[in-house]
Amino acid sequence: MSKAPRCSNRVGGIGKSAIHEMTRLSKEVKDVAFLSWAKPTSDTPEHIKEAAIAAIRDGRVGGYSETSGLPALREEIARKLKRDNNVDANPAQILVTVGAIEGLAAAIMAVVDPGDEVILPTPTYSTHIRQVVIASGVPVLVPTIEQEGFVLDIAAIRQAITPRTKAIVYCSPSNPTGTVFSEQQLRELADIALEHNLTVITDEAYEHFVYDGHNHFSIASIPDMRRHAVSCYTFTKTYAMTGWRIGYLHADEHWIPQITKAHIPFAICAPTVSQYAALAALQGDQDCVAAFRQHYQTARDLMCARLDRLNSVFDYQKPGGSYLMFPRILLDAGKDSAAFCKRLLAEARVSTTPGVAFGPTGEQHLRLSFCVTEEEIDKAFDRMEAFAG
Numbered sequence: 001m002s003k004a005p006r007c008s009n010r011v012g013g014i015g016k017s018a019i020h021e022m023t024r025l026s027k028e029v030k031d032v033a034f035l036s037w038a039k040p041t042s043d044t045p046e047h048i049k050e051a052a053i054a055a056i057r058d059g060r061v062g063g064y065s066e067t068s069g070l071p072a073l074r075e076e077i078a079r080k081l082k083r084d085n086n087v088d089a090n091p092a093q094i095l096v097t098v099g100a101i102e103g104l105a106a107a108i109m110a111v112v113d114p115g116d117e118v119i120l121p122t123p124t125y126s127t128h129i130r131q132v133v134i135a136s137g138v139p140v141l142v143p144t145i146e147q148e149g150f151v152l153d154i155a156a157i158r159q160a161i162t163p164r165t166k167a168i169v170y171c172s173p174s175n176p177t178g179t180v181f182s183e184q185q186l187r188e189l190a191d192i193a194l195e196h197n198l199t200v201i202t203d204e205a206y207e208h209f210v211y212d213g214h215n216h217f218s219i220a221s222i223p224d225m226r227r228h229a230v231s232c233y234t235f236t237k238t239y240a241m242t243g244w245r246i247g248y249l250h251a252d253e254h255w256i257p258q259i260t261k262a263h264i265p266f267a268i269c270a271p272t273v274s275q276y277a278a279l280a281a282l283q284g285d286q287d288c289v290a291a292f293r294q295h296y297q298t299a300r301d302l303m304c305a306r307l308d309r310l311n312s313v314f315d316y317q318k319p320g321g322s323y324l325m326f327p328r329i330l331l332d333a334g335k336d337s338a339a340f341c342k343r344l345l346a347e348a349r350v351s352t353t354p355g356v357a358f359g360p361t362g363e364q365h366l367r368l369s370f371c372v373t374e375e376e377i378d379k380a381f382d383r384m385e386a387f388a389g
């Protein structure tokens with residue numbers, strides 16, 4: 001028999017995704033209470049679906065669009081960036097991507113050379129760490145300060161900088177902690193980037209889901225950061241459009257042609273039908289976004305109230321944004337979060353995500369999603385209370 005062909009070290013060295021592993025295991029459990037996916041459970045609003053159906057019927061979706069995206073969509077995105085993010089954008093600074101993920105991947109490929117160090121405040125979305133590895137970069141994981149609500153440790157970020165540091169990648173509001181990085185901290189981060197000539201790549205997927213007076217601040221709104229920020233956004237969360245695979249990034253004109261060179265070999269263009277749906281999302285009534293936000297806030301409050309009743313098992317920081325939270329497991333068994341989550345699944349029939357999936361500082365935690373119905377949260381916590389005895 002011939003030898004098995006070898007895959008690249010880059011990809012071969014990447015471990016299994018704990019999120020996908022838990023999803024697989026959850027499928028084997030009957031009537032599972034599911035708190036492990038960061039995906040909106042609501043369906044896409046009707047007016048968005050209707051616009052896509054009309055575009056299909058009119059024969060507008062059979063071909064590629066411009067690689068950077070439909071001009072009308074890029075114009076509408078520029079208006080949205082001005083209105084919601086205080087970013088003075090024009091369509092030439094926008095690249096429509098296959099979700100935020102492809103934008104992030106293309107940006108990281110365009111910025112990072114093999115061996116370049118990329119600072120990531122952790123715990124963080126594991127995909128970002130993998131994207132750096134796939135670009136042959138070196139992820140430098142800098143813990144956030146949990147006791148203060150998983151805020152950035154600006155002094156530690158400063159200390160982590162070396163002559164090989166090329167970029168900083170963060171997401172705010174955060175997956176998995178739900179922390180909304182403050183304007184003050186992001187201004188300090190911008191000072192570091194400018195001082196060391198770094199590029200800051202942002203994932204602002206949850207920009208519209210912030211609560212209790214927290215404000216989402218886009219680092220690209222700082223005029224001096226214009227050449228140093230690549231900001232990635234998505235329709236996935238805001239409009240419950242997970243499966244449409246549509247997002248966009250904003251960067252200064254000098255970056256767009258470079259990032260486009262990485263975008264084309266992976267995607268050519270974002271799905272044309274989804275671009276028409278996205279255009280309708282931006283042009284339509286925004287009440288659906290407010291309704292999603294209200295629902296997530298109510299669900300978060302319920303989850304926090306239920307966690308309060310389990311305070312011998314979990315300690316938590318109340319999330320100011322996203323629809324995720326990251327409680328610390330107080331039990332000894334939580335030291336191995338993957339084993340703990342597997343037990344919770346097998347014995348309590350509750351599916352959660354082990355904290356270790358979000359970098360080493362995530363160990364002894366689990367991630368819970370509150371983008372589910374209140375009944376699902378109650379079902380999960382009733383079972384966890386019985387499990388905890």
Ligand SMILES: Cc1ncc(COP(=O)(O)O)c(C=O)c1O
Nearest residue numbers: 038099100101175205234236247
């Ligand atoms: C922080 C973060 N970024 C990006 C994504 C995926 O975004 P998209 O569907 O736009 O690729 C997710 C999905 O869970 C996420 O949590």
